[in-house]
Amino acid sequence: MDDKRITELIKQLSVPDVEQRRLAAELLGRSHHYRALIPLQNALLDPDAQVRYRAAKGLVWIAGISKGIKLIAHTDPEVRQGAIWAVDELRRGEESQALIQALVQAMDDPDGGTRAAATYVLGHLGGTQALEPLLKALDDDHRLTRMNAVDALGKLGDGRAVPVLIEHLADQEAPRYLISEALGKLGDARALPVLKKLLGDEDTFVQEAAVNSLIALEGPDTALDLLASEVENIRTTAALWLTQQPEEVLYSQVPRILALLQQPPADLDLPLIRILAQARNPQGLPRLVNFLRHPRVELRRATLHALQRLAQPQAMLPVLLATKDHDPEVRVLALRVLESLETIRQLGHP
Known part of the structure; x- marks a missing residue:
């Protein structure tokens, strides 16, 4: 982006039209131009929340992870959220102990949106350090934070989460279908009895997640067993999994598929x-x-x-x-x- 265009966008950050200011903040951030830094810093005080959010993201895109760490501690929740999501986009190879600590602290933020964002990003970055904060987030009163915590624990791959996730399945307010998915991703056989029981769950989303997790844990033979289920939702979910498998997985299973059907x-x-x-x-x-x-x-x-x-x-x-x-x-x-x-x-x- 040339200097003339940068100058135009900087001017647009001060116009009365809020949509123009939002677009200018977005484009200046994506320009990665050093001249955008001070205007975007000033835009953190804009009366519009979206402008502040986009300005924060832009600052992190341009200035990097260190700027993100500072903005995660900002007084404005919109700025904090923008910084966290920008850090997630820049996370490749730039993780640091300071960043992980900033995200852990943000998981105690009074703003639910900030906690949800921090939970999601920490699941990508935190490794074993993320386990305890993510387990704690399962009891958060903000639904999206709980959902992001479950998803993050599934990706984290730490088997210590299995009994805690199973315990939360008893909570009807918990994101139970996400817990079922996470148990499949964790690859722990301790989840098998629970997942088999969930095949009879009244919630069809939970039921489908249980099917996919059982197949993830036990393989194609289980998919074929479930293909013969008396429950339509179970057999169609198993069938969908089979349609997505490569030739080398399915070729030898054809005789059994034909016999079943x-x-x-x-x-x-x-x-x-x-x-x-x-x-x-x-x-x-x-x-x-x-x-x-x-x-x-x-x-x-x-x-x-x-x-x-x-x-x-x-x-x-x-x-x-x-x-x-x-x-x-x-x-x-x-x-x-x-x-x-x-x-x-x-x-x-x-």
């Missing part, structure tokens, strides 16, 4: 197509081909995409029949897939 419930039709496509195992071909006759057009389209990914020339005849489908999009897609399969056949690829 001889007659899948309707909610698993589309996930099954996607799982078989991801696996790229020819054993899934007969099951996929059957979906070309399904009454739901979106399933027929998904099947054609899956057959193209599977790249098996023996699918050419059913795809040829699909070129006569009553849906025009299916017909166009079938022609494209047929051309792709013909190319593969001519090249002699399997």
Whole structure:
């Protein structure tokens, strides 16, 4: 950004239009220009909270972590929050004991937004030093602070948090679905009985988080077990996890998937197509081909995409029949897939 533009933005920090001042503070911070330092410092006294917040972020972006540490102790909560979030953006390789201490102190701030910001950033920076402050934050009266503490403990990876998190699951005011997620991230087998019990929880978000955490702890076999659950939310969550796995995870599981889903419930039709496509195992071909006759057009389209990914020339005849489908999009897609399969056949690829 050239000097002329910097001069214009500095002037805009003093105009009556608050939106212009906010934008000027943001752009001056992102300019990383030394001339912005004093104007941004003055903008910390602006009557608008957003201007002060953005000015604080800009100062830290330009002056660095040391400035952030000073501003975390500022008298204005908007300035403190801006400094904390800017420090998070600059944290790569610049952590220091002074910064961690400043964040720990900010977790006792009277302002809930400041505590929430400090909790979030400390989860990235604090290492083992962050454990006790984060555990304490689980009982904070500010909901976002509690949520950020749970998330941070999951990322921290310290097994000492496991029993405390399990204890907080009994609190209906706690962010229980985040606790369920965190227990999966921590990778501690002590959480398994609790997570299995949460499969019966009335809160569907908690239930979904428990499914994903159980799979994280036990692997694909558990995903397949849950795929056969009588509870729709559990099996669809497990199916979604499977659709996101790479070929090397799914390929050998195809026989078991097909055995489990001889007659899948309707909610698993589309996930099954996607799982078989991801696996790229020819054993899934007969099951996929059957979906070309399904009454739901979106399933027929998904099947054609899956057959193209599977790249098996023996699918050419059913795809040829699909070129006569009553849906025009299916017909166009079938022609494209047929051309792709013909190319593969001519090249002699399997």
